Amino acid sequence: MTRSALLLCLLLSCLPPLHAATVERVEPENWWVGMRHRQVELMLHGQDIAALQARIAHPGVRVTGVQALDSPNYLFVTVEIDDDATPGALEIELLDGDAVAARHPWRVDAREPAPPRGFDARDAIYLVTPDRFANGDPGNDSVAGLREAADRANPDGRHGGDLAGMRAQLGYIASLGFTRLWPTPVLENDQPGYSYHGYAITDLYRVDPRMGSNDDYRALSREARAHGIGLVMDVVLNHIGSEHWWMRDLPSRDWINNAGRFSPTNHRRTTIQDPYAAPGDRIGFTDGWFVETMPDLNQRQPQLARYLIQNTLWWIESAGLAGIREDTFGYADAGFLSAWAKAVMDEYPDFAMVGEEWSPNPAIVAHWQRGKANASGHVPHMTSMMDFPLHIALRDALLRPDTWESGWTPLYEALANDFLYPDPQALVMFAENHDTTRLLAHVDGDLGLWKLGMAYIATMRGIPQFYYGSEVLLRGPSERRDGELRADMPGGWAGDAASAFTGAGLDARQREAQAFVRRLFNWRREATAVHGGRLVHYVPEGGVYVYFRDDGAQRVMVALNRNDSATPLPLARFADSIGHAREATDVLTGARLPLGESLLLPARAPLVLELD
Template sequence: MTRFTLLLCLLLSANLPAQAATVSRVEPENWWIGMKHRQVELLVHGDGIAALSPRLSHPGVRIVDVQATENPNYLFVTVDIGEDAAPGTFDLELLDGDTVAARHPWRIDAREPAPPRGFDASDAIYLVTPDRFANGDPGNDIVAGLKEAADRANPNGRHGGDIAGLRAHLDYIAGLGFTRLWPTPLLANDQPGYSYHGYAITDLYRIDPRFGSNDDYVALAREARAHGIGLIMDVVLNHIGSEHWWMHDLPSRDWINHGGRFAPNNHRRTTIQDPHAAPGDRAGFTDGWFVESMPDLNQRNPHLARYLIQNTLWWIESAGLAGIREDTFGYADADFLSAWAKAVMDEYPDFAMVGEEWSANPAIVAHWQRGKANASGHVPHMTSMMDFPVHIALRDALLRPKVWEGDWTPLYEALANDFLYPDPDALVVFAENHDSSRLLAHLDGDIHLWKLGMAYVATTRGLPQFYYGSEVLLRGPRERNDGELRADMPGGWAGDAANAFTGEGLSAQQRDAQDFVRRLFNWRKDTPTMHVGKLRHYAPVDGVYVYFRLDGDKAVMIALNRNDEDTALRLDRFADSLGRARAGTDALTGRRVALGDTLLLPAKTPLILELDTAP
């Protein structure tokens, strides 16, 4: 090549347009006009895009900040959405000089009517593991490109339950008396195995295709509302799955704790509140990985913190959610947890959120509830927490020997700790969940004790949570084994020998248990005293625990008899709660019950009496 030819090539190449770049993702994909959170930071990902300059042109929308990290494949672009913005789709352009090197569509929408109210003590929650509830669409059991296919014979594999199965049985859930539905996570979980449970998320903006689509999820929320059921989303802020797309190209070196390398969590949850805790122990709790397949997120990174906050707001607004259940709550950075919950409650003042703090110590759980004045200075904004102290005490009380400080005493004393909570009436009470053995297995199959436990959950303060399938006596192993306790719902798959939804093939014992749950929770739903009535309990005596729910001139008396024989209960001790009532109606049978000097309690049976109003 001559010197002239080389010079000519250089001159021509200088005038060529920049090589086109590709934007692989912009998250979130849209936002709304009129949100309090009006400045939205877009995570933009694509090869080498950090060298480009973003531009957009749409009335009322402008770019107010652009930041890059050490990874050249990311830009964080903050856009401001004014009140005068118009709904529509437009391009986010990335410029190399004056040339558009890449573009990606983005959208702003008009807001739907305000999401439904959150949840409170007037509600009852039905918890499901969607993969094990009902297979409404067998066509998505195997999805090309995803690592794990359905294998119903494998207790730890995917079984094929999906959103279509949930939608098909909303009338069943409502008919049992439940007003809120909490599915464990439905987001993408493209892990090589053990992916059915959903807690190792690989895409925070996408429903797993084996469950359905984002549109299917929105339809589930809409149809649930039509059945009087609000949808609660299970949110995971602490970690992601090891196959999350971030793990193949981290946005920054500090995106994942311990530099993206596995470091096991010490699970020392007391270190957050402990004034004497060593800094290393505290960091070992907040920064350690739950397991190797769940990389631990560093919410101290401001871009990640903003991403997680916006992701939660996006799902609430997209689906019209009625609540959030937040997984492994205390494991995340405490300052971030405060900022995240505040952002949600600022945007949706009538919303509700419940956090999982798996501790028997009520002081540890109370630390996180809104209104708690903490010595550490931490300001919480969670409306509710899962009541693990009562959960643990209830399971203990149902099996404890009848000795001094035996039988019901652990439960009675657990409630005495309610002074620690800013709002104990907002706590979520449960006998079992997806992480515990089922109550029936814990009680070695004793259905009478099981009914006592379920009656307690439905009648104590707070709002109850019930785990799917227990109404037809799904049992599972006594020692925790997740794949087996999260068993398939009978009738959720074509060809099942029994069907919980129709009653076909159920045993007499299963039908009785299902009817018990249906009567109990429908009665609770229709009885305002159980929603707002003050709880007054009496120290357990001789295997009997008595408490009242009192609301003005309305009163409900609950007597739980753990004895193997009928027990005569003297009533003079309860005169201050009984008032002048001389009779009541059994809430579960409708029979009239006279109140004299004594009340005969059937063996191992709950008695729930709606007392007559005194004249």
């Protein structure tokens, strides 16, 4: 080669780079034009790429910064996307000096129509454990390359339920009157065992192949909307699974709490607000691990914090979500939780999110709801929280003997704590979920008490959440054994002897319960008084708890009778709430009832009346 040819070759970068590289991952894989969050920090992973620079040549898209951490195999590249950027495919070039050491495809997309509104008291949420709901595609029950295969005989194993199963039963869910679907996490959980529940995520950008694909998840959301149902994603910010690919090559030494070594959390959630809590106890709560298979994330690490925020925004935008349920909410860093929720609500002002703070103390739960002025200085942005205090009080009330200080009274008095919440109407009410014994087991199979509990969550202030299968009286154990309480939905598998979806093989009690749920929640879907009406409740007497909902256009009276026999209810005490109404319609039977001097309440049953 002549001297002039060599110079030309150098100018044209035709010599191989001194540092050849391969990019194995870029997360997120795309972003959108027109997002408020327009500066995106990409995580690039590949062998020895940390020393490289980055370049993008695409209209309206540019690299504004790069950051390397402790591992030589990560490069964090900040990309800014202008509002007038051209949607389409592009390449990220990694540079060793002036030479291109690696290229990787990326893209910016035009935005789809805005996601649906979030959830509020107009909605009722149907909670599903996907692996146990319906097996729509038996071909993905076990997937080569993933650690745990299907074993339906094992209560703690994978049973094969999937996204296809949920898609096939969207009509059924809608027919029950539910308007939001919350599946427990569906992202990859490539753990050796006990992976069906979804809370040990090993890839935050990938649906577990045993559930389906990312495209299947988008299809679920799209088809759910066609049935009048919004999809709520279960998000885990506190921890990952021990087989997450990060654990083989951590981006930084401080990525995982306790230097990446197992140290259990003390579960002392009061330490976040306790002005006297020892700093070590507070750190022991937030930085401790749930279990050894769930490494605890350090959200104070800035690249990780941005990664988690962007991951949430990506799923909302990508899948057209209608809401988020955030797992183990208070266990993550409080400052991060504020920044995360604010970023979501800034991007999607009509969105809704509910956090899990499993405490019987309403002051602890209220600390996290948007609008709460906290002495700690924490500024929350969560629209909703799971109402664990009222959940616990309800379950106690159904079993306690009827005395002056027991029976319904503790539930009645628990509601008085609503003054602590900025917006009690936005709280999510529930009688059971995937982490509790089922209500039917709690009341030892008593269908009357079960109906009382379900009627309460459907008519009380807030947003009701119902757990799949309870409409056909899935019972489960009386003590918490997760694999058993998260039982397979009858009819979700070919060859099942009975089917909740078709009614085949159900016994009389199951049909009665399913009809009760269908009638109650379909009525609730149109019941404006329950959606936002004023609540007035009366001190329980003689085993009966009475309350009213009234929005001016509709008045509803609810009487919950825990007694074993029919009970006369004198109505003079409720004259202010009944007003001039002289008749009412029984919501559950359609019967017309006169409102005279008294009502005869059915034994061990709810009476829900629309007043004329």
